[in-house]
Amino acid sequence: MPDRNIGVSLLGEGRPVLAVVCFPVFDEMFTATEGGGAFLNGVRLRVSVKTSLDGALAGTGQAQRGHDPDLAQWMGAAFAAMTNSALYVRASVPVTHQLAQVAAGRMDLHWQFDNVRSHAAGVLLVQEAGGVVTGLEGKAWERASESYLAAAPGIHAAALDVLTA
Template identity: 75%
Template sequence: MSQELVRAVTAAVRHAGTRLLNRYSTAARQPGLPELLADLHANDLTVVDVLEPALAEALPEARWLNDEHGSGPLPDGAWWLIDPVGGNLNAVHGMTDWNIGVSLVRDGRPVLAVLYFPLLDEMFTATAGGGSFLNGVPIRVSDKQALDGALTGTGQAQPGTTATLADRTGAAYAAMAKAALYVRISVPVSHQLAQVAAGRMDLHWQFDNVRAHAAGVLLVLEAGGTVTDLDGQPWDITSDSYLAAAPGLHAAALDILTT
């Protein structure tokens, strides 16, 4: 992966973040659902208007997919997967957990990840085989070996949920809460994956994998984390679920989540 491409993508994402900050306000309040949906859409367009032409110029052969909730396999070749505003619902309510995410997937495997937290000016990057970085400084997952000191988390990847998935998530929370120091349930998922990569959190699991998680997953993998599906097989973009964890905690967490 060329550093020129990494620089081009991070510059585009930073530009999009600056534009989004101009729209963002901690005092944002919508009177109803129509206004809320309009703000969500406007935020997405603010980012897409910057990223789509910039990424097309950076790598013309890669196809574009605005893929916030998409799942399943991709055709071979290079794809830009974009989550314009991860945590957009937080952003339009004046909360702080939101980001801009881009991943480049080649033949079904993520090879480049850029995740930007504009409010903190934190730029997470990773390349396949090249490590994970925060503002240019290498990051590593935590070295914890026991769940009793672990900060863990999960979230809801897609709007709405089935009763079965809600019950499964609740049962998993109860089980993990009995073993771990703390369980955080929040969105965006990409925020939590970045924190796992940086060693600020220790593990994150999902029962609903979507392709836009590829950026966060690559960050964890390149930071030395272990990412598998809940059968213990290596993560794939088509996996139904996954666990991303510090290596010393993965086996114990997987046992909890599968029993």
Template identity: 75%
Template sequence: MSGELLAATVAAVRHAGARMMTRYSIESRQPGLPDLLAHLRANDAAVVDVLRPALTAALPNASWLDDEHGSGPLDMGQWWLIDPVGGNVNAAHGMPDWNIGVSLVRDGRPVLAVVYFPVLDEMFTATEGGGALLNGAPLRVSVKTALDGALAGTGQARPGQGPEFAERTAASFIAMSKSALQVRVSVPVTHQLAQVAAGRMDVHWQFDNVRAHAAGVLLVQEAGGMVTALDGTPWKLTSESYLASAPGVHAAALDVLTTRPGNA
């Protein structure tokens, strides 16, 4: 992966973050769901308007997807996968935990990732085989070896999953809470994956593998973490679920998520 392409992607994402910061306010509130949804769409559009021309210019032959809730296989070749505003609902409510997320997927595997948190000015980057960085400094996952000292988390990958999905997530939260030091349920997913890559969290799991998570997955992998499907097989873009964690707690976390009641 060329340094020029990574630099161009970082520049585009930083520009998009600056655009979003002109829309973001800690006073931001909407009176009801229709107004909220309109605000979310406007946020996404503002970011895409910056990213699409810049990334197309950087890699003209790559295809484009900015459906942050999309899943399933992609055709062979290169794809820009964009999560315009990860945690958009947080930004719309004046909270700081949101990001701009971009990954480049080549023949079904992520090869480049840029995840930027504008409020904190934290730029996470990774390239396949090139390691993961935070503001230019190398990242490593945590050295935890037991779940009793681990900070774990999950979250809602996409809305509208229904009561069965909610019950499964709740059961997994209860199961993990019995083993881990602390468990959080929050969005955006890429925020938690970035924290695992930085060693700030130790475990993140999802029962719903969304393609836009590829950026966070690559961050964890390149920071020395383990990412597998919940059946223990290697993570793929088409996996139905996944566990991303520090290597020292991966087996224990996998056991919790696959053998406890309600999580089979």
């Protein structure tokens, strides 16, 4: 998998405050500090400016721990709903790669329902690039969240509506 990565994050009071993620195959180094912005190989990042979900490039990972039929049903329904709303939906891992792509404006949104423990670095990248990251109830993302949506501001509300319908 060429999108494998090596990443570290530092948490302060439960929030990511520093992120470094290296994608060696692509020779890309993503960095972010809380309040200091997000960068790719030293160049400042900005999320996409899209305002319509029908032109959005979306992604999800959805690798689940164990086999929970209800969770699998929820994941499948969400994937189908987003496929009917966005231009394109990608399901792949590692998830940090997708979050970095949202931060870089190459993708427009990413959501995850389960197994979100190691996503702090990617979340900080998106936030510091101007993206919106919330739990699916719409509240600000927290490390203890069981699910989240990271998206460009212009499509976050529409994507949240699709995922919670």
